[in-house]
Amino acid sequence: MTPDEFRAAGGELIEWIAQYMETVESRRISPDVKPGEVMAGLPQEAPEEPEPFSAIVADLNDIIMPGVTHWQSPGWFAYFPANSSGPGILGDLVSSGLGQQGMLWATSPAATELEMLVVDWLVDLLGLPAGWKTAGPGGGVIQMSASDSTHTALVVARHRKRSVAAAADMVAYTSSQAHSSIEKGANVAGYGHVRLIAVDGEYAMRPGDLESAIATDRAAGLTPAFIGSAVGTTGTTAVDPVRGIGDIARREGVWHHVDAAYAGSAMICEEFRHHQDGLELVDSYTFNPHKWMFTNFDCNVFYVADREPLIDAMSITPPYLRNRVSDSGDVIDYRDWHVPLGRRFRALKLWFVLRSYGAAGIRHHIREHVRLARWLEARIAADDRLEIVAPTPFALVSFRHTAGNDATAALAEAINASGHSYITASLLDDVSFIRVSIGQTSTTERHVKRLWDLIAGEA
Ligand SMILES: *Cc1c(COP(=O)(O)O)cnc(C)c1O
Numbered sequence: 420m421t422p423d424e425f426r427a428a429g430g431e432l433i434e435w436i437a438q439y440m441e442t443v444e445s446r447r448i449s450p451d452v453k454p455g456e457v458m459a460g461l462p463q464e465a466p467e468e469p470e471p472f473s474a475i476v477a478d479l480n481d482i483i484m485p486g487v488t489h490w491q492s493p494g495w496f497a498y499f500p501a502n503s504s505g506p507g508i509l510g511d512l513v514s515s516g517l518g519q520q521g522m523l524w525a526t527s528p529a530a531t532e533l534e535m536l537v538v539d540w541l542v543d544l545l546g547l548p549a550g551w552k553t554a555g556p557g558g559g560v561i562q563m564s565a566s567d568s569t570h571t572a573l574v575v576a577r578h579r580k581r582s583v584a585a586a587a588d589m590v591a592y593t594s595s596q597a598h599s600s601i602e603k604g605a606n607v608a609g610y611g612h613v614r615l616i617a618v619d620g621e622y623a624m625r626p627g628d629l630e631s632a633i634a635t636d637r638a639a640g641l642t643p644a645f646i647g648s649a650v651g652t653t654g655t656t657a658v659d660p661v662r663g664i665g666d667i668a669r670r671e672g673v674w675h676h677v678d679a680a681y682a683g684s685a686m687i688c689e690e691f692r693h694h695q696d697g698l699e700l701v702d703s704y705t706f707n708p709h710k711w712m713f714t715n716f717d718c719n720v721f722y723v724a725d726r727e728p729l730i731d732a733m734s735i736t737p738p739y740l741r742n743r744v745s746d747s748g749d750v751i752d753y754r755d756w757h758v759p760l761g762r763r764f765r766a767l768k769l770w771f772v773l774r775s776y777g778a779a780g781i782r783h784h785i786r787e788h789v790r791l792a793r794w795l796e797a798r799i800a801a802d803d804r805l806e807i808v809a810p811t812p813f814a815l816v817s818f819r820h821t822a823g824n825d826a827t828a829a830l831a832e833a834i835n836a837s838g839h840s841y842i843t844a845s846l847l848d849d850v851s852f853i854r855v856s857i858g859q860t861s862t863t864e865r866h867v868k869r870l871w872d873l874i875a876g877e878a
Pocket of ligand 1: 499563564565566567598600649651652653678679680681707719
């Protein structure tokens, strides 16, 4: 493809994406395809001869699009959002256009330094501890996913205790409501034990139970190595008491990691920051701009309060990666901040988003999503047939049908069958409930009212 051919095809595809943005609302959110249907519609062998670009776009329209789930529909209320935006898409396009490999400062000084800048910006914007800036002892890095960051934190915590115990005798603690990535990361990192600590009536970890679990494990000769707490659990956006857990972690000498994957974005608004009280006691922290900060997947930010143990656990330098600047210690080589070596120029899309929206623009949208969630929560709470099952600190509304699990499941199915609104059915203990997560970029009052009319009509 010559630059001229690229210009023509690229212009068409930008138009194609713009039309998708304009029409996504009218598309059925969940595709009507059976397993195997998309694959069966395409040749099972790769083409031997070059094909015209127009043939690829035709198959994109005819075979791929019918199998796409429309996460960017304004009626998307399922899971958490993975909200994209024009600036985020364009930033990602430039990243592809430049094709950088930012593993070392020397392999792309701009990719490294723009990343340092945007993660530093976010420290101020989200009210995080000032020592987490790259000029301090800590620092931030962009990774692929919150699961990656949590796994990284588990590896660092294990590495720190390696002279005290074997991994098989180490214990990781988190709440029974924590995201599965903590247990998965602990398994991958070789921890012998994972303890799921009980939660209170609002689904937040009970620090007293954490303390006694640690004491029991120590008495059994095991080594507590990692505590994961959550600001905004996936199930119901419950907030663990970070300060109380942080005090225990400090006293016990255990690594404390905070998973704020979804709710971290809300901290750009000061009124939510009481939920992250105690972060100065934390060793590492992660949140996803790719969920609720208008930055296309993938973009996850990972902070450490002290980067020494992170780099100590992750750094290996073969001769072909040695260079004068790295040896000087004057620069950050981000390949030492996670497992992968190669890394994309992800900071571009976040920089495009932060500049295009401005902090005020992001705050505006987050506050609007929260306002709409509280509006919906109030409607549900006032309806005798329905019941709120967990608090709404952010923009996730959790509710059930009072007639029980079957009625809740039927309501969930009816909502999703509408085609225009899409929610997730979940389970708390043995109680079925419905999660309505408000946060897609173009969701407005009209879409939430349409969802409420549907719920009220089907309940
Ligand atoms: C979504 C979520 C994750 C997983 O995020 P990925 O970036 O997809 O790995 C982890 N923790 C919490 C609390 C989440 O909500």
